[in-house]
Amino acid sequence: MEFWVNQTFNGISYAALLFLLGGGFTLIFGVMKITNIAHGSFYLVGGYIGYTVASWSGNFYLAFLVACLAVCLLGMIMERWFLRGLAGQDLRQMLITMGIALFLQDLCLVIWGGNPLTLTVPSYLAQSLKLGAYRFPVLRIAMILGAGLLFAVLWWFQEKTRIGAMVRAAVDNREMAEGLGIKVPLVTLGVFGLGALLAGFGGVLGVAFMGLYPGLDFELLPFAFVVVIIGGMGSLPGALVGAIIVGLIDNFGKALFPELSYFTLFAPMALVLAVRPTGLFGKG
Amino acid sequence: MSAAMLDRVRIGRPTAWILLAALVVLVVAPHLLPQYVVILLTQSLVYAIVAMSLDVLIGYSGLGSLGHAAFFAIGAYATAILVTQHQGGFGAALLLSTVAGALASAVIAPLALRAAGIYFLMITLAIAMCVWGLAFRWVSLTGGDNGITSIPRPEIGFGLDMGVAVEFYYLILLFFLACLLLLFLLIRSPFGQTLIGIRDSESRMQVLGYNVWLHKYLAMVIAGAFAGLAGSLYAYFNSFVSPSDANIGHCMELVLMVSLGGPGTLVGAGLGALIIVFLKNMVSVYTKRWLMVLAAVYVVTALYAPEGIMGLFKRSASGGDRPK
Amino acid sequence: MNAQRIAVECRELTKRFGGLEAVRRVDLRVFAGERRAIIGPNGAGKTTLFRLISGEFPATSGAISLFGRDITAMPCHRRTALGLGRTFQITNLFPTMTAADNLVTAAMGLSRTKFSMLRPLATYGSLYTLADSLLDKVGMLDKRDTVLKFLSHGEQRQIEIAMALISSPQVLLLDEPTAGLSPAESTMMTATLQALDPAITILIIEHDMDVAFAVASRITVLHQGAPFAEGTPAEIRNNARVQEIYFGSEE
Numbered sequence: 001m002e003f004w005v006n007q008t009f010n011g012i013s014y015a016a017l018l019f020l021l022g023g024g025f026t027l028i029f030g031v032m033k034i035t036n037i038a039h040g041s042f043y044l045v046g047g048y049i050g051y052t053v054a055s056w057s058g059n060f061y062l063a064f065l066v067a068c069l070a071v072c073l074l075g076m077i078m079e080r081w082f083l084r085g086l087a088g089q090d091l092r093q094m095l096i097t098m099g100i101a102l103f104l105q106d107l108c109l110v111i112w113g114g115n116p117l118t119l120t121v122p123s124y125l126a127q128s129l130k131l132g133a134y135r136f137p138v139l140r141i142a143m144i145l146g147a148g149l150l151f152a153v154l155w156w157f158q159e160k161t162r163i164g165a166m167v168r169a170a171v172d173n174r175e176m177a178e179g180l181g182i183k184v185p186l187v188t189l190g191v192f193g194l195g196a197l198l199a200g201f202g203g204v205l206g207v208a209f210m211g212l213y214p215g216l217d218f219e220l221l222p223f224a225f226v227v228v229i230i231g232g233m234g235s236l237p238g239a240l241v242g243a244i245i246v247g248l249i250d251n252f253g254k255a256l257f258p259e260l261s262y263f264t265l266f267a268p269m270a271l272v273l274a275v276r277p278t279g280l281f282g283k284g
Numbered sequence: 285m286s287a288a289m290l291d292r293v294r295i296g297r298p299t300a301w302i303l304l305a306a307l308v309v310l311v312v313a314p315h316l317l318p319q320y321v322v323i324l325l326t327q328s329l330v331y332a333i334v335a336m337s338l339d340v341l342i343g344y345s346g347l348g349s350l351g352h353a354a355f356f357a358i359g360a361y362a363t364a365i366l367v368t369q370h371q372g373g374f375g376a377a378l379l380l381s382t383v384a385g386a387l388a389s390a391v392i393a394p395l396a397l398r399a400a401g402i403y404f405l406m407i408t409l410a411i412a413m414c415v416w417g418l419a420f421r422w423v424s425l426t427g428g429d430n431g432i433t434s435i436p437r438p439e440i441g442f443g444l445d446m447g448v449a450v451e452f453y454y455l456i457l458l459f460f461l462a463c464l465l466l467l468f469l470l471i472r473s474p475f476g477q478t479l480i481g482i483r484d485s486e487s488r489m490q491v492l493g494y495n496v497w498l499h500k501y502l503a504m505v506i507a508g509a510f511a512g513l514a515g516s517l518y519a520y521f522n523s524f525v526s527p528s529d530a531n532i533g534h535c536m537e538l539v540l541m542v543s544l545g546g547p548g549t550l551v552g553a554g555l556g557a558l559i560i561v562f563l564k565n566m567v568s569v570y571t572k573r574w575l576m577v578l579a580a581v582y583v584v585t586a587l588y589a590p591e592g593i594m595g596l597f598k599r600s601a602s603g604g605d606r607p608k
Numbered sequence: 609m610n611a612q613r614i615a616v617e618c619r620e621l622t623k624r625f626g627g628l629e630a631v632r633r634v635d636l637r638v639f640a641g642e643r644r645a646i647i648g649p650n651g652a653g654k655t656t657l658f659r660l661i662s663g664e665f666p667a668t669s670g671a672i673s674l675f676g677r678d679i680t681a682m683p684c685h686r687r688t689a690l691g692l693g694r695t696f697q698i699t700n701l702f703p704t705m706t707a708a709d710n711l712v713t714a715a716m717g718l719s720r721t722k723f724s725m726l727r728p729l730a731t732y733g734s735l736y737t738l739a740d741s742l743l744d745k746v747g748m749l750d751k752r753d754t755v756l757k758f759l760s761h762g763e764q765r766q767i768e769i770a771m772a773l774i775s776s777p778q779v780l781l782l783d784e785p786t787a788g789l790s791p792a793e794s795t796m797m798t799a800t801l802q803a804l805d806p807a808i809t810i811l812i813i814e815h816d817m818d819v820a821f822a823v824a825s826r827i828t829v830l831h832q833g834a835p836f837a838e839g840t841p842a843e844i845r846n847n848a849r850v851q852e853i854y855f856g857s858e859e
Contacts, residue, residue, distance in 0.1 A: 029402075029406075033402050034402075035402060035405055035406045035409070037532070037536070082583070082587075086586075089590070090348060090401065090402045090405055091342070091348050091405070091539070091543065091590075092543075092586040092587075092590050093586070094350070094405065094536070094539070095536070095539065095540060095543060095582050095583075095585060095586035096582065096583055096586045096587065098536045098540075098579075098582050099578075099579040099580065099581070099582025099583035099586070100579065100583070101579075102533075102575050102576070102578055102579035102582065103575075103576055103579035103580075105575065106573060106575040106576050106579070107576075110573070218531065218532050218533070221413065221532060222410060222413035222414065222416075222417060225406060225409065225410035225413065226410055226414075228406075229406070229407060229410055233403065233406075258421065259421055259422045259423060259424060259425075260418075260421070260422065261417075261421050262414050262416075262417030262418045262420070262421050262422075263414070263418055265414060265417070266411070266414040266418075269410065269411075269414070270395055273395045273396075273398045273399070273407065274395065274398065277398035277399045277403070278399075278403075291730065293728050293730070294728075294730065466726075469725070469726045469727075469728070470725050470726070472728045472729060472730070473724055473725045473726055473727060473728060473729060474716055474721045474722050474723070474724045474725075474727075474729045474732065475722060475723055475724060475725045476725075476729070477709070477712070477713055477716070477729050478713070478716065478722050480702070480704070480705070481702055481705075481713045484702040484703060484704060484705070485700055485701070485702060487664060487696075487700060488696070488700045488701065488702070488771075489713075489717075490663075490664065490683075490684040490685055490688075491662055491663075491664070491684055491685075491688055491692075491693075491694045492685075492688060492713070492714050492717035492718075492771070492775070493685050493688035493689055493717035493718040493775060494685055494717055494722065495683075495685045496685070499722075502723075506725075
């Protein structure tokens with residue numbers, strides 16, 4: 001029993017991280033139909049910047065703020081300068097995002113070196129909550145709550161505000177949105193920045209949670225992909241559900257069948273593709 | 285080569301001479317160049333095979349298969365395991381790897397083909413990364429992160445020692461030429477023409493009576509087979525196979541080779557392979573930042589040369605687009 | 609003309625896209641050898657109907673049969689194998705291939721040759737002979753070696769027809785064959801259409817009423833996805849309700 005509860009909790013807390021990564025990825029994909037290979041790099045850069053700010057200032061929350069803003073800016077620069085002119089040309093876009101990913105990866109290596117980094121969190125987050133026989137690390141609880149809150153905010157934003165409606169319109173039908181007077185270039189810029197921001201946020205969280213090292217960007221990318229494929233491309237609720245599914249499966253898989261754990265990831269993805277190729281919450 | 289024969293396979297006279305010259309260079313090279321260049325050439329030829337098979341998908345069928353390195357790696361692992369753990373011979377290894385590549389593709393393609401366009405790109409990449417992860421975690425089979433080492437060169441008899449760089453080079457060159465010929469015939473065959481039709485207009489092909497899905501599927505299986513074969517040769521060449529051979533970097537590098545060389549030209553992919561292999565190996569001698577150089581190649585190719593080098597050649601050779 | 613044999617039949621054919629019903633319970637019965645024009649204002653669902661018949665879209669409900677055989681669930685390529693051919697409203701050819709290669713590709717559609725993987729296509733002389741004969745039929749033989757994207761619009765429309773004819777279809781769906789053509793080209797196209805084998809059943813969508821009335825023996829009018837009227841060209845021309853639904857739209 002203890003095993004199941006612990007694994008489930010771990011899976012859900014991992015899912016929080018995956019949601020941040022996958023959520024941004026699915027937003028970018030949904031609005032601009034771009035598979036952003038540099039998405040893991042946003043996570044990485046966010047983590048590194050967050051680490052530096054936290055180490056230098058001692059303020060955990062400042063680290064989040066600076067890292068998120070920096071990565072958001074990075075994302076917008078990338079969209080504006082490199083991707084804007086290539087709408088619809090999938091292969092070229094992917095080549096560019098790959099190039100940028102490699103560049104950022106090497107840049108991080110130059111600046112921060114090759115050693116793994118961890119972040120010490122404020123003491124109140126480093127404890128564990130005791131419930132009977134179980135001990136739940138507060139950091140993980142905070143992650144789950146944080147991600148859940150973020151999802152709620154984003155979802156409310158997307159569903160209940162005018163800007164959110166514009167984003168949804170741009171996702172559904174870009175030409176029609178343009179015809180309605182929606183400034184789609186501004187929407188794509190904003191969404192790309194937001195997606196990057198979410199990944200960067202995840203990065204800072206990730207440093208505290210599981211550390212940071214070169215190559216993590218490409219290691220996490222498959223998870224982002226699978227979250228989005230299962231959850232449905234362009235759908236935030238889908239990213240949440242997908243993240244939970246992937247988080248749980250990966251955790252249980254690693255615990256029960258460590259050698260085949262990637263296969264346990266592959267199976268639900270294959271199932272979703274076979275039955276509903278656009279994902280659980282996907283459109284079209 | 286008579287004019288009529290060239291006509292049948294649709295090669296222009298100038299192109300034929302260039303190809304002949306390239307062939308001469310490849311044959312003569314080992315006697316003129318230092319050994320490390322010959323080794324790089326060998327590596328280029330191996331990658332040229334898998335890159336050309338990818339061009340069949342990307343350039344000729346319009347299938348952006350981003351996970352192609354997975355079949356390459358599967359072929360490499362198949363040979364590595366057979367040779368190091370079961371003392372398999374050369375012929376058996378080649379066959380196993382080719383079949384493994386084809387089988388893996390046969391299983392994966394129906395999943396990937398559930399989607400089209402950008403979804404297809406993403407799904408193929410995701411599946412390849414699962415293969416990477418499998419290689420990474422299935423330690424008992426693949427050795428995990430340590431990979432499989434000490435793969436010996438094949439014994440092919442005739443008093444030849446494949447441990448000698450030059451002799452191994454000629455073996456690989458033979459395979460490269462054979463694969464080039466086979467892929468070329470495929471492209472010029474009726475089946476190859478159907479792939480081009482599917483690339484240009486799927487809807488038209490459907491109403492013409494083609495089972496488009498089946499043709500795409502066959503193309504992917506065939507490409508997977510060639511990738512598996514190349515993987516086998518790579519295992520022998522490198523004597524070491526690891527999960528990184530299927531990682532996202534390798535997947536995208538193959539795409540870059542095709543794009544840089546020129547999608548839809550077949551030999552362009554080979555040219556791209558040559559350039560990338562030499563670039564990666566030689567640039568790293570001069571700077572530790574060779575990844576940034578590679579990044580620049582990605583960005584420049586995508587922004588300024590999407591038709592690749594062969595595409596630029598064709599453009600200037602025919603004096604721009606001109607009706608006949 | 610075999611008046612007894614039904615070539616194409618649609619029964620309560622419906623196609624819904626989300627909330628929009630593009631085709632609503634269409635009943636259609638076209639006899640073998642008949643020339644039927646499908647007309648109607650923009651958005652009437654004419655091209656959608658064609659796509660349902662050819663198999664490009666699956667029907668939401670209803671049934672389609674070809675010479676008595678239910679094809680509702682059949683994929684596109686199998687319907688072609690049963691004798692269906694189609695041209696596209698927006699020219700849908702292979703821009704990088706020559707005219708001859710376009711037709712050769714079309715000719716292979718129903719042939720086992722399409723799976724041949726080692727022998728060069730250029731050695732299949734019979735395919736090229738067939739392609740040439742069809743190019744000749746539409747007056748495009750001199751353009752056989754021209755890459756398609758360099759042909760004029762009118763020339764490409766002629767090749768569209770040739771592409772559909774090369775498989776010797778028994779039922780031909782022509783989607784606005786004169787779209788974008790000059791009056792002179794339209795006249796030439798009309799002549800080509802009128803010269804088609806009388807044994808072929810033809811369904812033609814047209815906005816150009818002169819062409820529709822010249823080619824068709826019977827007209828079906830669609831309005832907002834549903835059948836609105838049906839009759840001979842004379843009856844439709846004099847039908848006040850039909851004129852009404854066109855009021856405000858061109859031709």
